[in-house]
Amino acid sequence: MNKSAAMNDDKKVIIWDKWEKGHSMGVIARAINKPPATIFSYLRYHGGIQPYKRVRTSLNLTLEDREEISRGLA
Numbered sequence: 001m002n003k004s005a006a007m008n009d010d011k012k013v014i015i016w017d018k019w020e021k022g023h024s025m026g027v028i029a030r031a032i033n034k035p036p037a038t039i040f041s042y043l044r045y046h047g048g049i050q051p052y053k054r055v056r057t058s059l060n061l062t063l064e065d066r067e068e069i070s071r072g073l074a
Contacts, residue, residue, distance in 0.1 A: 007034070007042070016050045053057060 029036040
């Protein structure tokens with residue numbers, strides 16, 4: 001198999017979708033054009049459990065707020 005592009009979010013969605021449906025690592029690898037070892041390593045890293053989507057809390061400052069504060073301090 002030739003060296004293919006880096007793992008992007010679309011490929012990760014496919015991996016988790018097929019993994020949850022019970023597809024083998026070989027089937028998943030062919031679906032995203034990656035070697036099965038890559039799928040194995042990716043799933044092992046996450047323990048076979050899809051990580052939660054990280055969402056920034058609304059209590060955090062926005063980029064604009066930070067910029068305004070930094071300009072006020074300077």
